[in-house]
Amino acid sequence: MIALEHLAMDHWKIPSFNLQTGEVATMFSESEEVQTQFLDTLLGLREPCAGTVTVLGRNLYHEREASRIAVLARVGTVPENGGLISNLPVCENVLLPAAYHHGSTASACESTVVATLQSIGMSDEDAMHLMVQLPDNLTLFEKRLVALLRLRVQEPLLCIYQSLFDDLDHTAAAQLAQLADDLQKRDARRASLFTGREEEPLAEFCTGPRLTLESIESP
Amino acid sequence: MNKAESPTLQSFASHLFKDVIGYGALAASSVAHLGCLRSPVVRRILYKQIYFTGIEALFPVSMAGLLVGLAVISQMSEVLGSGVALNVRAIKLLVVRELGTLLTALIVLARSGSAVASELASMKQRGEIRALYLMGIDPEDYLIVPRVLGVCISVFVLTFYFQFMATIGGMVVASAIYQVSFVNYIAAFSAALDWNAVLVSMAKSILYGGIIASVCCHHGIYAGHAAAMIPRSTETAMIRTLGLLFLTDAAFAILTV
Numbered sequence: 001m002i003a004l005e006h007l008a009m010d011h012w013k014i015p016s017f018n019l020q021t022g023e024v025a026t027m028f029s030e031s032e033e034v035q036t037q038f039l040d041t042l043l044g045l046r047e048p049c050a051g052t053v054t055v056l057g058r059n060l061y062h063e064r065e066a067s068r069i070a071v072l073a074r075v076g077t078v079p080e081n082g083g084l085i086s087n088l089p090v091c092e093n094v095l096l097p098a099a100y101h102h103g104s105t106a107s108a109c110e111s112t113v114v115a116t117l118q119s120i121g122m123s124d125e126d127a128m129h130l131m132v133q134l135p136d137n138l139t140l141f142e143k144r145l146v147a148l149l150r151l152r153v154q155e156p157l158l159c160i161y162q163s164l165f166d167d168l169d170h171t172a173a174a175q176l177a178q179l180a181d182d183l184q185k186r187d188a189r190r191a192s193l194f195t196g197r198e199e200e201p202l203a204e205f206c207t208g209p210r211l212t213l214e215s216i217e218s219p
Numbered sequence: 220m221n222k223a224e225s226p227t228l229q230s231f232a233s234h235l236f237k238d239v240i241g242y243g244a245l246a247a248s249s250v251a252h253l254g255c256l257r258s259p260v261v262r263r264i265l266y267k268q269i270y271f272t273g274i275e276a277l278f279p280v281s282m283a284g285l286l287v288g289l290a291v292i293s294q295m296s297e298v299l300g301s302g303v304a305l306n307v308r309a310i311k312l313l314v315v316r317e318l319g320t321l322l323t324a325l326i327v328l329a330r331s332g333s334a335v336a337s338e339l340a341s342m343k344q345r346g347e348i349r350a351l352y353l354m355g356i357d358p359e360d361y362l363i364v365p366r367v368l369g370v371c372i373s374v375f376v377l378t379f380y381f382q383f384m385a386t387i388g389g390m391v392v393a394s395a396i397y398q399v400s401f402v403n404y405i406a407a408f409s410a411a412l413d414w415n416a417v418l419v420s421m422a423k424s425i426l427y428g429g430i431i432a433s434v435c436c437h438h439g440i441y442a443g444h445a446a447a448m449i450p451r452s453t454e455t456a457m458i459r460t461l462g463l464l465f466l467t468d469a470a471f472a473i474l475t476v
Contacts, residue, residue, distance in 0.1 A: 043353060065357070073355030083350030087338070097354040100260045100361070154354075 001158050001191040002042065006051035009037055012213040013050075019158075019191050024184060024208040027195040032080065032163070034213060035195045039162055043075070044068050056158060073101045076156030080163040082143030084135035090146050091131040098153045109153045116152050119182065120145075120175045141172040148179045159183065159192040165201035177205035238437065238459065246433040248359060249367040255360035256368075264361065268369025272331040273376055279326055281388075284381040287318060288389020296393070306393065307407040310386055316416045316475075319382040321468050324427035327374050328460050332435040335366055336456035339439025340449040348440065363440065367432040374428030378420060419475050427464060434460040 044060025098104035165173040438456035
């Protein structure tokens with residue numbers, strides 16, 4: 001799913017690593033900037049200083065735009081702030097990638113979204129209220145929850161979560177961890193990578209290999 | 220030229236040249252990506268753009284058309300008398316050939332061009348364009364193509380609406396004020412209508428729509444990540460679009476005399 005070989009950027013490097021089908025891995029870094037840089041390198045937005053990165057068998061940075069986007073359509077990402085589109089209400093945000101790539105409709109996804117929200121104890125009324133909100137009115141927890149719902153509807157092969165548990169209380173982090181775990185278990189081929197700035201929740205909620213970035217000292 | 224000014228002017232000219240190439244590249248790329256309209260998601264953005272740029276502009280365009288028609292006829296009547304043929308000729312030259320397309324483009328620029336530039340710059344600043352990319356959605360397909368096409372369609376339709384309002388509305392008001400038969404106006408206008416001028420007007424409206432959308436999308440999507448870049452990129456988009464619209468209009472006026 002993900003293969004890193006001697007990957008290095010200006011100020012950090014990472015040991016060679018393979019994320020296999022069905023696996024969950026974590027990557028810890030105290031710096032949000034380093035995490036963003038790592039994810040951008042992974043997903044082909046930034047060229048690494050050294051080494052190679054392949055995602056779903058492709059080196060995305062060197063792919064043509066169309067093939068890179070075709071690979072990214074099978075990858076689900078939850079950025080730290082949820083990555084929601086601010087001029088779309090929550091229901092359209094949830095549906096966006098699935099509708100764009102697979103032509104999914106709101107009615108086809110409604111039961112999935114309702115069941116997912118019920119699984120964390122949200123009432124139908126609260127769920128309805130959430131769906132019509134604009135992202136700017138949501139809390140950090142709600143933004144990440146909506147981004148997770150988006151992944152649940154999209155059903156990607158590879159899930160990448162950036163700081164999913166950071167800056168949240170334990171209960172909220174546990175609810176998101178439960179949803180991410182349910183999503184991971186829905187497909188035996190699926191793999192997940194969690195990155196985080198806080199070590200404790202990553203250790204508590206995610207099992208599997210841990211990636212550690214090593215800083216490169218300036219000469 | 221002052222030596223100290225030289226690098227600044229050179230740098231400005233170089234940036235301007237690069238930007239103009241960028242506007243052209245963005246417009247050409249939008250045409251090449253028209254196939255993305257097969258996606259219902261992209262079509263919905265197109266319909267929204269037509270609604271915001273076209274349908275919501277009907278009222279201001281109606282008012283501007285009526286007032287311009289009235290102003291043209293009353294000024295011409297004041298200076299050259301109230302002859303029907305003269306008024307019709309004034310309407311044909313000023314409204315159909317020149318003012319219709321330019322004023323419609325200016326109204327669209329003021330309402331939608333600034334909105335497009337600031338919306339895209341704001342999306343860039345919030346990391347939403349990166350988020351789209353990470354969802355496997357080409358930002359050009361999702362954000363640029365429907366906006367460029369929507370603005371072009373809207374300017375095209377609004378230009379004819381403006382001309383209709385200016386011609387008919389102006390004639391109604393003028394016939395009421397100057398006691399000239401409205402039917403005479405219509406008959407004279409139909410006889411005098413130059414279809415070449417209509418074709419030029421159609422071409423201009425599509426081109427102006429393309430200029431507004433390309434320049435505003437370019438400055439929006441390539442804005443920096445800082446919040447201060449949102450007003451700056453909007454302002455640059457407005458100024459550059461105005462300049463390009465006037466230049467293109469002057470070029471059309473010279474070439475089609």
